[in-house]
Amino acid sequence: MIETRGLVKLFKDKKRGEIRAVDNVSFTCNPGQIYGLLGANGAGKTTTLRMLATILEPSDGTAMVCGHDVVEQPQKVRANVGFLSTATALYPRLTSQEMVEYFGRLNGLREAELNKRVAEIFERLDMNSFRDRRCDKLSTGMKQKTSIARTLVHDPPVMIFDEPTLGLDIMTARTIIEFIR
Numbered sequence: 001m002i003e004t005r006g007l008v009k010l011f012k013d014k015k016r017g018e019i020r021a022v023d024n025v026s027f028t029c030n031p032g033q034i035y036g037l038l039g040a041n042g043a044g045k046t047t048t049l050r051m052l053a054t055i056l057e058p059s060d061g062t063a064m065v066c067g068h069d070v071v072e073q074p075q076k077v078r079a080n081v082g083f084l085s086t087a088t089a090l091y092p093r094l095t096s097q098e099m100v101e102y103f104g105r106l107n108g109l110r111e112a113e114l115n116k117r118v119a120e121i122f123e124r125l126d127m128n129s130f131r132d133r134r135c136d137k138l139s140t141g142m143k144q145k146t147s148i149a150r151t152l153v154h155d156p157p158v159m160i161f162d163e164p165t166l167g168l169d170i171m172t173a174r175t176i177i178e179f180i181r
Contacts, residue, residue, distance in 0.1 A: 001158050002029040002052060006061035009047050021047045024061070031157075034180065046086065049162050053083035065158055079107070082156035084147055086163050092136035096127060096146045099135055100153050107154035114153070121149045124179060141172040148176060 009022040022044040029035045037045040050056040052063055054074040063070040066080040090099055097118065104114040122128050125145045130138060135146060148164060161180065165173035 008060035010059040082151040090135035103150035104153040
């Protein structure tokens with residue numbers, strides 16, 4: 001599902017010069033399994049995930065997701081990935097349901113399939129009580145659930161979560177971890 005070989009990401013900083021955020025990272029993730037990237041703050045975990053999701057382009061090395069190269073076939077990679085970032089913003093004027101539906105449409109879901117997926121996800125993540133509430137009125141946990149729902153609405157074969165339980169209470173975090181499993 002995911003394979004990286006010698007992945008490198010360099011940034012240039014006027015004061016510090018070249019910064020090597022990711023240095024020669026290689027790993028393989030097989031279908032049906034959960035993997036985690038562990039390391040200290042600033043170790044390059046988020047940068048690696050952003051390269052896999054095609055948000056950043058690698059400086060060197062290769063990364064394949066579902067058989068598609070992240071540099072040469074980014075659209076095909078995006079069609080197969082659900083990516084949840086720690087910096088995910090929600091449109092404040094949309095409701096939770098509108099937000100998830102919007103991303104479903106962006107990912108090409110037809111109305112019947114979209115309605116089915118939204119109903120399933122909202123039930124599974126216990127989101128029905130706030131489905132019609134605007135995103136700017138949601139609690140931290142509700143916002144996180146909405147972000148996860150929009151990440152999963154198109155039922156991607158690869159899910160990439162960058163700290164999915166950040167800022168959540170223990171019960172909501174457990175729900176999210178169980179959903180991922």
